[in-house]
Amino acid sequence: MSQLFFGYFAGMIAITSILVVALRNPVYSALSLLVMFFHVAGLFITLHAEFLAAVQIIVYAGAILVLYLFVVMILNVTQDDRYHSQWLIAGVVCIPLFIESILLLSGGAGALNTGSPSLQSEPHEAITANNTLAIGKTLFSTYLFPFEVASLVLLVAMIGAIVIAKRDIGEHDA
Amino acid sequence: MTIPISYYLILSAIVFFTGVMGVLIRRNIIAILLSVELMLNATNINFVAFSHHLQDLGGQVFVFFALTVAAAEVAVGLAIIIALHRSRSTINVEEFNLLKW
Numbered sequence: 003m004s005q006l007f008f009g010y011f012a013g014m015i016a017i018t019s020i021l022v023v024a025l026r027n028p029v030y031s032a033l034s035l036l037v038m039f040f041h042v043a044g045l046f047i048t049l050h051a052e053f054l055a056a057v058q059i060i061v062y063a064g065a066i067l068v069l070y071l072f073v074v075m076i077l078n079v080t081q082d083d084r085y086h087s088q089w090l091i092a093g094v095v096c097i098p099l100f101i102e103s104i105l106l107l108s109g110g111a112g113a114l115n116t117g118s119p120s121l122q123s124e125p126h127e128a129i130t131a132n133n134t135l136a137i138g139k140t141l142f143s144t145y146l147f148p149f150e151v152a153s154l155v156l157l158v159a160m161i162g163a164i165v166i167a168k169r170d171i172g173e174h175d176a
Numbered sequence: 177m178t179i180p181i182s183y184y185l186i187l188s189a190i191v192f193f194t195g196v197m198g199v200l201i202r203r204n205i206i207a208i209l210l211s212v213e214l215m216l217n218a219t220n221i222n223f224v225a226f227s228h229h230l231q232d233l234g235g236q237v238f239v240f241f242a243l244t245v246a247a248a249e250v251a252v253g254l255a256i257i258i259a260l261h262r263s264r265s266t267i268n269v270e271e272f273n274l275l276k277w
Contacts, residue, residue: 008179012187015221019191019214023198028206035210042217049228051236058220061243066213066250073254074206077261092200096193103189107182140233141240152244159248167255169262 004048011045014038028074032067039063053134184225192218205260205267209253216246 018038025031039062046055141149191214198211220239227235261267 004179008183012183015187016190016194019194022210022214023194023202023207028204028210031207031210035213038214038217042221045221046224049224051224051227051239054224054236054239057240057243061247062213062217066247069250069254070206070210073257076258077206077267079204079206079267088200092197095200096197099196100189100193104186107185107189136233137236137240140237144234145237145241148241152241155248156244159251163251163255166252167258 007048008045011041011048014041015045028079029071032070032074035070036063036067039067051133053137181225181229184221188218188221188225191215191221203268203270205257205269208269209250209257212249212253213246216242 015038018034018041021034022031022038025034039058043055043058043063046052046058195211195214195218198214199208202208202211220242223235223239223242227233227239257267260272264271
């Protein structure tokens with residue numbers, strides 16, 4: 003049963019991620035990215051990360067993608083978007099990396115699956131049924147300082163976005 | 177029946193390299209940013225799969241931070257796109273060659 007779910011979610015994620023790159027209209031690309039975000043959230047649920055699935059839908063599908071669609075429509079992108087002339091570079095970068103990772107995985111998969119119990123020397127805060135509670139405890143104890151730094155990152159990004167996108171005061175008159 | 181971790185790694189590799197291809201071959205700067213989102217999501221899948229595999233919540237916490245950074249990146253990137261479109265009135269990356277050698 004879990005394999006069925008994994009197959010469905012993985013297939014849809016792969017197909018929609020290829021569609022994001024392949025479709026020419028940016029609005030269609032953004033919408034297929036939306037479908038991909040929902041399926042990634044489904045994959046998170048099968049991995050018992052319910053809190054992250056909710057955050058994925060709220061932040062990615064609710065906030066980030068709406069921002070993308072907003073910008074696509076404010077810029078009114080209608081010109082025909084052709085592909086770049088960098089096929090050769092793209093192939094040279096991607097194909098060896100992909101083959102390499104497949105070889106690594108096929109060679110190391112057995113070791114990864116059998117050697118894992120030695121890695122989990124001390125289950126940190128074992129993933130319980132109450133996923134949100136456990137994440138909150140970890141976030142506010144072990145990762146408290148990175149959490150504060152993340153808030154600083156968001157503040158800087160907010161101020162930076164406003165300053166960059168703002169029209170200059172005198173520009174309107176000129 | 178549990179899914180082997182290597183399946184998740186292969187799925188994540190497919191999504192990541194699709195994102196790399198998108199960054200390299202698309203001309204529309206918005207499509208390039210969407211491909212960066214694909215790469216970020218591939219790393220998130222990896223983090224959550226390993227978090228489940230090793231029964232450690234640190235991976236899920238790092239996905240949380242990756243989400244924060246992705247939101248910041250999108251806000252600043254789209255602001256730059258709007259500023260660029262205002263000054264050059266195009267979003268084709270081949271037109272932006274001011275800093276090219």
